[in-house]
Amino acid sequence: MFRLFTAIVVVLITPAANAQFGGADIPDLSDVARALAGTQEAPTSGTSGVVRSGLVVPRVEPGETARGIARMLRESAEQNSGPQPVLAQFEAQMPAILANLETTLESVGLAPRDFGVAAGYALIYFWEAAEAEVIPEAASLAAARTVATATGEAWSDTFAAMTDAEQERAYETLLIVPTMLHTFAPLFEQNDEPARGAEMRATARSLFAALFGTDPASVRVDARGRISGLSSGAMATPDGLSPTEENAAAASPAAPRISGGALPSASANGADIYIKYTWGYGLNGMINSQEPLILFPDGTAVTDMPAGGVTEFTPGAIRAGLDSDDRREHVGTWERSGSRLTLRVDGETRVLRRTPRGWWDDEDPIDNESGYDTYFPVVEAGTRHILGPWETSTVLVTGMNSPNIPTVGFGESTDRVFYADGTYSELSERAVTGDFGGVGAYQTNRGSAAGRWRLDGPLLTIEQDGRRGIVLGFIMPNWSLDNPNDDMWVGRDYWERPD
Structure with missing residues (x-):
């Protein structure tokens, strides 16, 4: 100018x-x-x-x-x-x-x-x-x-x-x-x-x-x-977005882009959604995971979601998306009486008690401070938080440190950028390594994708290659005032800002 x-x-x-x-x-x-x-x-x-x-x-x-x-x-x-x-x-x-x-x-x-x-x-x-x-x-x-x-x-x-x-x-x-x-x-x-x-x-x-x-x-x-090209407002747009210290840390990946277009809104249909975080140690180090507790008004209790999401957020769609074993293990009933919540899932009855902070815990005594192994209301991410670059990675190693036993490792990483026009782009890389009695092998594959997204409260709709699914999208709980964490879960994947 x-x-x-x-x-x-x-x-x-x-x-x-x-x-x-x-x-x-x-x-x-x-x-x-x-x-x-x-x-x-x-x-x-x-x-x-x-x-x-x-x-x-x-x-x-x-x-x-x-x-x-x-x-x-x-x-x-x-x-x-x-x-x-x-x-x-x-x-x-x-x-x-x-x-x-x-x-x-x-x-x-x-x-x-x-x-x-x-x-x-x-x-x-x-x-x-x-x-x-x-x-x-x-x-x-x-x-x-x-x-x-x-x-x-x-x-x-x-x-x-x-x-x-x-x-x-x-x-x-x-x-x-x-x-x-x-x-x-x-x-x-x-x-x-x-x-x-x-x-x-x-x-x-x-x-x-x-x-x-x-x-x-x-x-x-x-x-x-x-x-x-300015948005008509049909897509979710930021409300007073203030970029975090991370969202300028990486330029957008050179992944394909698609045209925007409003996805249909997703409704929780009156369900109360809680999240429990768990952690432990496995062969590959510390394991951090989460388990939802979804309480529908009709008395249906759900403790897991289909990996690919659901077409609508209802008990019927969740049941249809789970196989028979998962359906038995993760879909049941609930009822509440005062400060007690009774869950009946897979032949097991659990009684949760409401903590002074409004969470649900089945430990005895009730844990008032830790967010782990306690169900608490889902923390919505909001459009202002989700925009920009994110990354996730998975590493899995099988075998033993022995010259006679093969060791195989698998790694996957994905970089995704959510744009304000309701589209996203991503780059991914998958690698397999092996050690077979001193003979090494390595193979890697790279890919790219683009799609559309929409956030409605804790429900994130993702559409890619014509397939659309609703998953839970939320941020980690800020239960610690000293070290709040604003990383994000999308379905079963843990996402964080790039370094």
């Missing part, structure tokens, strides 16, 4: 300039995206003067939010590399840099101190940083005018409900954060630091999704400034 920032920050190419911007005040502009869904023509009239959205930002300590964003950059750098005098100077200059940016906006016909203009600027700069592409200047200005106008119409009530200080913080964030990411990404790449450049672009991708509820890869701006 207009390139004023590069000369200012070129001095910041240091290994320590690896800051995250997840703590910034990123507003939720998905209402604007819905207003712009489809292909939007740029305004054809009224563009000769200064474009305004009508959302005027009052001056409340102008430049302080910009200074705070630069402070995040400096403090992150100093944790790794000691004092950073150049970054300290850069931090002090942020109010002046913001003023220069506002002057540049006005020089190209976009009103300064205007929230809608800042939203248009953010869409262009976040998109360019995320996709490593540059929109021609005339087209980018036309698109920014379109977004500014739509923001003025779609966001007027929300903007009016904000305090002056909140308006100032959001406005400065929309200008400064995309500018920094837009500048750092190519500078790192040009200075032989592609990993840091990829991290900047991954952060831009996440923040674009946070703002507009749409993965930037699905959005295009043509030569006339027409915007297409």
